[in-house]
Amino acid sequence: MGASVQLRSIDMDLKKEIERLSGQKLDACYLCGKCSAGCPVAPYQDIPPHVVMRMAQWGSKKVLGSKMIWNCASCGTCYTRCPNNIDVARVCGALSQISRREGLVADKVAATLREKFVESVKNNGRVHELSLVVAMKMASRDYLGDLDIGIPMFLKGKFPLFGHKIKDLNNFQKLFDSKKKGDK
């Protein structure tokens, strides 16, 4: 039903953007599948890493709607074993950035985690695990799951109620502007 991918033209802009954000050369990949073979999360995804790579080579927008790009655990297995020295995790990272920008996020929970995490870092200088956990519970609507674990941890003092804010927060937040510089 019109689902075939048009191969006539490769979206060079998207491809270049992925290469810029990830620092990886997409055409170095010859699709041997070793990344997919070793990837711990691939069996639970919609498409495996080498298909992500292939779609990225086309500059296919379809890849932006994939779950895989959000669920990469950044464990480095693919990069360690890749015969062509490609850091596939970086490619997934770049794709998820673009996917968020384009509003094509396939895994909202993963995106929320990322957002909350960065928010926590930016506001405090460090991550406050408890507020992160609470935010995630809200996002995943799994309010009661893992309470058996959470409560004892809380009681042991492992989840301090208030996060530690670093002193030099002002200067720290300046670092978040580094990107604009890099772009210039």
Added chain:
Amino acid sequence: MARVGVFICHCGANIAGKVDVEAVSEAAINIPGVVYSSHQKYSCSEAGQKVIIDAIKENRLDRVVIGSCSPKMHENTFRKTVQQAGLNSYMLEIANLREHVSWVTADKDEATKKAMDLVKAAVGKVSFAKPLTPGQVPVEKRALVIGGGIAGIQAALDIADMGYEVVMVEREPSIGGRMAQLDKTFPTLDCSACILSPRMVDVAQHPNIRLLTYSEVENVNGYVGNFNVIIRKKARFVDERICTGCLECMGKCPLKKKIPNEFENGRAPRGAIYVPFAQAVPKVPVIDKEYCRYLLSPDPDKVEVKEGEKKPKRKCGVCAKVCTQGAVDFNQQDELISEKFGAIVLATGFNLFDHSKYGEYGAGKIPDVITALDFERIVNSSGPTEGKIVRPSNGEKPKRVVFIQCVGSRDEAKGVPYCSRICCMYTAKQAILVREKLPDAEIYVFYMDIRAAGKGYEEFVLRAQREYGANYVRGRVSRIYESNGHMVLKAADTLVGMPVEMDDVDLVVLATGSIAREDSVELANTIGITTDNHGFISEVHPKLRPVEVPREGVFACGACLSPRDIPDAVATAGAVAAKVGVLFSNDILMSDPMVAEIDPLKCAACGACVSVCPYSAITMEEFRGKKFAKVNEAMCQGCGTCSAACRPGAAQLKGQTDEQILRSIEAVLQW
């Protein structure tokens, strides 16, 4: 004053279409030294050449510039032309108006201007040219073949059959090389030993071939037609002239089951005195001095003996005792042999990638993960398991056999970037051999691409899949680990686009790629030639001169050039023999006259040229107390590095002198 004639070629429309040849020709007459200028349709045609010859004669020209195509095309043609007109053939310079001007420039005016500049440069250069004459070198019609694998064997036999003497040097105790280690060959499934052994025997029995096994080349000096080579014949401790090859000694060696046999890839033992395999040529054992108890025990004559103590006796020596011929000679020493050759043939073969670099495949430590070469020995009826395919860990028959291709090959991260060319085929062959010996086994082949471009190759791979039931899965395996006495494989089937896992695997065979011999760079340095960045011998031109290397008189064949299979190795060996034959058909060689010369009167004896010469062609001489450098013209390759290094300008490359180059620079910029 020079009398230069300029001839501008239209090359049909090739040059004239972009360059205003008339204008160039007219302008040329104003260049200092030019007394004649014309243009013509096709200078290289017979008519065109006649115009040149006539013009030279009529105008008493002593130098010629031809503005035409690249000198790489017609320099030789035109050299002959000017020679016919009575000039020295080196009084010619070509301005490259086609490849460097008309074909690469968009604008007509600019092309014309550029063409004029190039003509000026050529006039500048040729104005200071001097007549050159080639030197003469006699040819020693004997060939050295380094390496006794199938390529070396073929080359040696072919050269010897032409009637020339051949010395074959092999560093192992027997010739045979890698091919001797193989069980069957693809795609015909011939027994490798059955087709190789007769060739080995031919080498041993050929009246024109002298075989030096257990020997290595130490040093190569000289030049084409006249190489001086020093060969180290390692002490064998068995006299080849006396030994009858009964091998009685081998059976009695107390270490006979103790030392891993290299021929069996370490999967079967040998003794300290051994022949590597049954069909070895020569069938004369060697004693391995790293292990032999006699040779390792201290020499009684050299041990200080305290008073009252008995002199120690040397240990063992059983082999010498059982030898009825008295062929064992523990006092043998390495022997240095110096020989002259006219040509050198390299056939040093290849090595296999060491898969211990693949930590994800167990780094070589999982016993049931073996290499394809291990498999060849295991499946061979004279191998360590007498041809029974078994798991090395427990000796049981494997039920599930997995082949993994591209181990080390096409892997820039841990191995080599190139394709090893033979693995697809030998893997298919090994899959077939598994099916023949183990009808019930499951066979899987993990591959990336099947490269089966050869006569009958594709059909062979398809047979492995269709008739022999090898299951081909497209994807690279990521990890192998042991679990419950078997192995688990993590892979992907890229064609269905999902990860796959396979457990209860009994045997994994890795198609390890071909790599250069570990000492290939060292050998290349010894011979004074180059290797590529993987250690394979570089050829002069990969397409047009595929078996010649950049040192004249040296040739290479087989897998020392790049990974290749047996037919290609044999074909290149034949090609080398033909090249050697061409060389030896000359009694005397004409050498290129564009070599360096050193003016002894100008030489400051600083030695810079001696030091920079890449071909060791310059030496320091002394005459009546004055030192000066001297070029061996036969060794000089005409690179001109000495000329660039020489401060007083004593070293000059003929045909490319400082004067010529400076004048051509000036001509472009000032004239």
Added chain:
Amino acid sequence: MPAYAYFPGCSLEASAKEFDTSFRAVFDKIGVGLKEIPDWSCCGSSQVHKVDKDVATAIAGRNLVLASDIGDIVAPCAFCSISLKEAIIKLEHEGPIRSTLIEAGLEYLPGSVSVISAVEATYRAVEEGLIDGKVQSPLTGLKVAAYYGCLLVRPPKIAQFDDPENPSSMERIMVAVGAAPVDWSHKTECCGNAYIFVNKDMTLNLVRDVLNAAIEANADAVVTACPLCQQNLAMRQPHMKQNYGLKREIPVLYFTQLMGAAMNIDGQQLGLSGNIVRLINKRQQEAKEVG
């Protein structure tokens, strides 16, 4: 006394407190100083680098600059150490990011500081003989499965420590305190870390595989050096036994906790439960009986 600049990281402040306390206690015992980097901030790992790798490098760089007065950094959390290591490599070449740092009052000088993980620091201490004589009750008979997870030794170009496929440094440390490391298959498999919120089923499957491999290898306990691994592997075992085919429950500890036990450091400081202490004693007793 040699001293490191200590970078605890967010987890060690909270959920992985016992890693923090046990690591400090062990290093105190072996006489290696740890000076906490003043006002340290997030290392930039895990999520930040996926959003913007330049920002991640910049905020990691902040910590590098703060530490450069103290000395080389030891960062126990695997995420932190890899993130800081990567920043060092990147900052060499990233002039613009260095300028951003300068604008925030931080000047990074390439080559001024290096980063190692807790395992590396401990491994060095073991190799240098610093723990000699400190092991008062060796963990004889205790079979441990050393679990490295992903980022401790990977990617090799950044981690630059141990073998990425078959590391052995933690085993070496365990031998030094008398325990018996087992050879097992899953020491560098990923545990699914933070994805417990995102895809719980996936993470639990990965955890199950790792733990079952350790159990199959007959280990008494799994030792880790990463806060996320430890939590992930330890926390949901009863649930996994019921629903995911986990063969049995198995303790998951920080390697420093076991080291501390061997050095007779107070159990409170190590955060070791009574069950573990009893298990250690039991194995020591058995070993004694065997002889």
Added chain:
Amino acid sequence: MVENPKFKIIGFFCNWCSYAGADLAGNLRLTYPADLRIARIPCTGRMDPLFALKALLEGADGVMVSG
């Protein structure tokens, strides 16, 4: 493309690689600015750095050595 002022660049090209490469550029009909005048030298080893200086002093706008 910006209008290019005309330069004279003297190229010293190794006979075996770059000179042949420039021939190949011709065979492929690749066009490039006409500023370059290539001199064929037998090997970049022949390249005395003073040739470059000489060319610049004689008025060349640039020198290219390739091998």
Added chain:
Amino acid sequence: MDKLELQLRAKAIELLEEGEVSIIIGWGPGWNSTKATPVFARDGETAEKLIFNPFCFNNLSVYLPRISEKTAIIAKPCDAGSIVALLAEGKISRDNLYIIGVACQGIVDPVKLEAAVGSIDDATAACLEGDNIVVEIDGEAKQVSFAEVALDRCMSCNQQNNVFSDVMVGEPVQPVVGEARSVVPEDAGAAWWRGFWSKEFDRCIRCYACREACPACYCRDNCAVQALRERWTGPRLDAQEALMFHAQRAMHVAGRCIECGACERACPVGIPLTLLHEQVGKAVKKLFNFNVGEKVDERPPLETFRKEELESGH
């Protein structure tokens, strides 16, 4: 009489008398006391003229390639560096050479001295007294601190007592401490240098005195600048031809020049040639990590061929 000079003469006479060498090369008094001059002693009488003081600025190693008999040479650290370089090139033979080393606390720069005390050609006496140079001109003793008038190069020298030699005569010394006065601005770029040299070389009269004073320039009559066929330089007397000549010399001594400054002191029009050679020297040091005059068994980097170079391509 200076103790060092007495020892020098004694050693020289001893070597001559014992027949160890047939000639001694050293410094003797010049036509006025601010100038020393080379002395070639074949007998004790001439050897009695030998001196050593901060006015001995010639690099005597320049004579070695021209002498084939057994020679002793008095060498300060710069000269010894040149000797090592010549040995490395195999231009002179160690067997024929006996090196008498002297420690050197610095050499007087005649240009600076003249600027400080006036016309030194009219000096009637000159010597080093403590930390000062005292020059007598027109009966008036003028005094200037040694550090003020020493060669720039001597300020950064750390080889005062490290002399490649067979024997050292005299005591170790302390180096002169002062500041070099470079005319080169710190941010000197190509444009600055171009302007600087075209001004300087405009004065060059192509007398080749720089070449004659240089120990690395031993090609003598075969020097490339005189080659009629090649014509590296044209006959014009202008900055461009002079630049070609000096650049050619700089290239020829690249990686071989010890930067002793003999060329500059020999220059009758005062072109600061040391600057040129320092610039080239820096590049060689950086590219090849090579220090001139350090090893007798290592050829200069610009005239060595390494197999790696062959392997990296054509």
